[in-house]
Amino acid sequence: MMMRKIQLPFTQTQKVRYERAIERLQSLSSTVNSDASVIVTDTIPVNHEDAFLKGHGTSEVDGELLATVCGVVERVDKLVYVRTLRARYKPEVGDIVVGRVIEVAQKRWRVELNFTQDGVLMLSSMNMPDGSQRRRTSVDELNMRNIFVEHDVVCAEVRSIQHDGSLQLHARSHKYGKLEKGQLLKVDPYLVKRSKHHFHYIESLGIDLIIGCNGFIWVGEHVEVRDPVMMIDGQKDDEMISSSSSTKEQSHTPLETRQNICRIGNAIRVLSNLGFTVTVQVITETVNLSNSKNVDIHEMLCSEFHVLVAENEAERRREKRKK
Known part of the structure; x- marks a missing residue:
């Protein structure tokens, strides 16, 4: 974990509490990683x-x-x-990334990835909406904008790294693709640690959380993923069309869900401001802290809550060390 100096309008009391919490965190960190920092x-x-x-x-x-x-x-x-520490995103094959489409080109989409170069998602590397495994045709190329357009937020996986440093992406699984009904947040990539799981479902809040290795984080309404391959054989096209149209009609996101998205988003912003590693456990603890202290969503970005999060992290690390 890397602490950083933040510019917030602290009162004298808040400043003393914050500096004390940071000192405790630094002492705990230096004890655990004795002489590890160079x-x-x-x-x-x-x-x-x-x-x-x-x-x-x-x-x-x-x-x-x-x-x-x-x-x-x-x-x-x-x-x-x-x-x-505080390094730029260093891609590796197999990384789960979240990005924003910036161009629809011939047989490919260019995706912004918080990297020195844009990612490239080929049409041939994209899971087709109907789930069929077939050669892409000129008709598919003409219908590319029915899949992704500029400014769409997408989730994909790093397929390969080219000699010029550009990233080739693929989204051949039903868990990848377009992300809707949520918000995209950006943190420094060094705050995201690679792990076995980057897709999370916070069931108590009904929220999907995708922590991209590139520092882009998606917080959105939970979506039940349906693999087109597993659909019942013989389902008629008109049934599929009516199903999709009914889904579009139910596009309203409940107020409570939107509030949960904003609360989780602000929790991530606070952790990023403090320079704390962003994991689903720490995010959940920060959200629970805001609820237990009756902190409104907009007040989470104020000085007092930053101090509370720093103090809570110092206490959590102290208890963890005791165990």
């Missing part, structure tokens, strides 16, 4: 009698292993490397 030219302690592999952010000079970047020392078996 800056450029710092010596990284290693046992030279045992074989080790120099990884990213390290260099051997005069028999000593030195750090060439600022960050945290990580060790995986014999590999020693420095994980940089």
Whole structure:
């Protein structure tokens, strides 16, 4: 976790409480990661009698292993490397990403991904609305705007990284595709840690949460995913059309759901402002804290709630360390 200085109109009391909470967090962090944080030219302690592999952010000079970047020392078996903090998004194949369509081109969509280059989603890499697995035709190309248009928010997976650094995406599963009835938030990519699960359903609130590895986070109304492949054989086209039209008629999002989306969104904004790692557990705890303290949605962005979140995180880490 990386704390940062924030510019908020603190009262003197709030300022003292916030600084005290940050000091507690830093002391707990330094105790757990003793000497793990390094800056450029710092010596990284290693046992030279045992074989080790120099990884990213390290260099051997005069028999000593030195750090060439600022960050945290990580060790995986014999590999020693420095994980940089506050770095840009570094894509890996298989990453779950959330992006915004910025162009509909020939047989492809260009997607903004909070990266140095835009992602490319080919028509051939897209799951067709009817779920059929077939060769894409010129008719499919003409109907591309029926799938995605500019400014649509989409979820996809990184398929490959090209030599020029551009990202090839694919969305060949029913869990990927267009995202609607929600809001898109942006956090620094280093606040999102890769995990086995980036799709979350907060059942108590009826909200879908997709934490993209690229720092884009989607908070939206829960959608029951229906895999077209699993549809009953023999379903008539007119039945499918009537079903889709009835879905469009029921496009109204309940007020309570919209309030939950805004509350979760503000919780993510507060965590981002404080520089805390964004996980579904921390987001849920922040939302529960706002409810327990009777904090209105718009008041979550005020100074007092930032202080409460910092104090709550310090207490949570202290209890975790005791266990």
